[in-house]
Amino acid sequence: MRPTKELLRQPWLQRGVRAALAAALAWQVAVLLPPPLADYAYYAPLGAVIAVHPTVADSAAAAWRTVVAILLGFGLAAAVHQLTAPLPGALTIALIVALAVGIEQWPVLKEHASWVSFAAVLMLTVGAANPARYAVSYAGLTLLGAAIGVLVTTLLFPPLQLTAAQRRIDITRALLAQHLRDIASGLRRGEVPTPGQWTRRGQALESALDRMRAAEAVVERARRANPRARRWGPTAGRIREQSRALDRVAVLVDDLTMLVVEFQPHRRGIDRIDGGTGWVLADALDGLARVVCTPYPADGHERLAALEEADDALGRLTTLLRTSDVADDEGFFALGAVSVGMYRSLDTLRTAALDRQSS
Numbered sequence: 001m002r003p004t005k006e007l008l009r010q011p012w013l014q015r016g017v018r019a020a021l022a023a024a025l026a027w028q029v030a031v032l033l034p035p036p037l038a039d040y041a042y043y044a045p046l047g048a049v050i051a052v053h054p055t056v057a058d059s060a061a062a063a064w065r066t067v068v069a070i071l072l073g074f075g076l077a078a079a080v081h082q083l084t085a086p087l088p089g090a091l092t093i094a095l096i097v098a099l100a101v102g103i104e105q106w107p108v109l110k111e112h113a114s115w116v117s118f119a120a121v122l123m124l125t126v127g128a129a130n131p132a133r134y135a136v137s138y139a140g141l142t143l144l145g146a147a148i149g150v151l152v153t154t155l156l157f158p159p160l161q162l163t164a165a166q167r168r169i170d171i172t173r174a175l176l177a178q179h180l181r182d183i184a185s186g187l188r189r190g191e192v193p194t195p196g197q198w199t200r201r202g203q204a205l206e207s208a209l210d211r212m213r214a215a216e217a218v219v220e221r222a223r224r225a226n227p228r229a230r231r232w233g234p235t236a237g238r239i240r241e242q243s244r245a246l247d248r249v250a251v252l253v254d255d256l257t258m259l260v261v262e263f264q265p266h267r268r269g270i271d272r273i274d275g276g277t278g279w280v281l282a283d284a285l286d287g288l289a290r291v292v293c294t295p296y297p298a299d300g301h302e303r304l305a306a307l308e309e310a311d312d313a314l315g316r317l318t319t320l321l322r323t324s325d326v327a328d329d330e331g332f333f334a335l336g337a338v339s340v341g342m343y344r345s346l347d348t349l350r351t352a353a354l355d356r357q358s359s
Helices: 002-008 013-033 043-049 056-083 087-102 106-112 115-126 130-154 162-189 195-201 203-222 233-263 277-292 299-325 330-358
Strands: none
Touching: 002 299, 013 130, 043 056, 043 130, 043 203, 056 087, 056 106, 056 115, 056 130, 056 203, 087 115, 106 115, 115 130, 162 203, 162 233, 162 277, 203 233, 203 299, 233 277, 233 330, 277 299, 277 330, 299 330
16 A cells, blocks of 8 residues: 555656646647637647646746747747748748747747747748647647646645655665764774765765755745645655755765874874774764754754764764864864764754754
């Protein structure tokens, strides 16, 4: 039962169902229209598929931008064709395409701009005999289908993309925690990667962060004009808080790990005072990793225990710094900066959890 539920929550499957239903409805409505519109009924399903997007807001935006781009293309083709009637056909097409590409630079059209040149060429090849009739039929039926697509997206389990966003957060959380554990494990073995090696290893995390940010942005767009937004508002808010907290912590972790990799403070002067500096630092990093990979509010007690354990480990590192007599070694200052970064990371995770629990 659970695999079936998970499958039904997949954005691609939901979009497929919506697109299929919207296309079928658009066709059925279009064939009932009087001639000559019914003769071009196949354009209505096209508009429906164009307008079915992961969010209601994206569906509405795709609908009107596509129709505007199509009308611009038709208008351009009809006007240039009339003005260049004496010229060879190849030259007319070249001029139309060149002007269409220029119009496509209009920022308002965004990713739907390519419809301008497509519609312009289509007008020359299919609708040149009766441009006005063809433009009205094509654009009108596309708009009809797009409206049906937006309606279906709004009414049929309008997606908030929560499952996909939570999955991205979980992946990022696991990668970030693994990064911290890897550094801690290396410190215990006395094997810390070089800056170049660490940069390469961080590419997977950076990609995961980019995908997590994109998924959070989709959730925010999905809340607009969505009848389910109120019901799932707390869940969407929790996803936003988790995503942004992880994003901030990832920046801090990148800074502190680069300090460890570059300066290797556990091998500098401070380690002559206490040979276990690397182990103390590793314990602090492991503690932070446990907090990172313990989501809230799934298990409040587990998270509280992880926070207390991380605070204790970081406290031992801070005590080591305060009691050390080595104050002029760059490794000492690097270790101090690492400690500050971990304190800030824990505070970010702690504050995010408290804010969510109090809302």
